[in-house]
Amino acid sequence: MPAKKEFEQLLKQYKDYAKDNGFRLNPDQKVVNFLIESLLERKRKYGKRYCPCRRIKKSLKENEKIVCPCVCHKEEIKKDGHCHCFLFVK
Numbered sequence: 001m002p003a004k005k006e007f008e009q010l011l012k013q014y015k016d017y018a019k020d021n022g023f024r025l026n027p028d029q030k031v032v033n034f035l036i037e038s039l040l041e042r043k044r045k046y047g048k049r050y051c052p053c054r055r056i057k058k059s060l061k062e063n064e065k066i067v068c069p070c071v072c073h074k075e076e077i078k079k080d081g082h083c084h085c086f087l088f089v090k
Contacts, residue, residue: 019071023077023088035087
């Protein structure tokens with residue numbers, strides 16, 4: 001799949017996901033673009049869209065927790081108003 005199409009699909013997927021869960025994407029489009037590019041790069045490199053703000057570990061089980069959206073994001077948004085990497089915000 002061409003990179004631009006993959007980027008656009010993921011952007012739409014995350015916009016829809018955020019809307020469905022009562023939050024939104026960061027209003028700073030540069031931040032969103034950087035994070036989505038980073039997620040796609042990690043997918044190409046490691047096979048999954050691991051959060052660019054989290055360290056990849058040797059344990060596949062532990063790494064499953066950091067596939068975006070990671071297991072922590074909703075709690076972080078609730079507590080801090082944004083997820084760790086600022087992709088999703090209140």
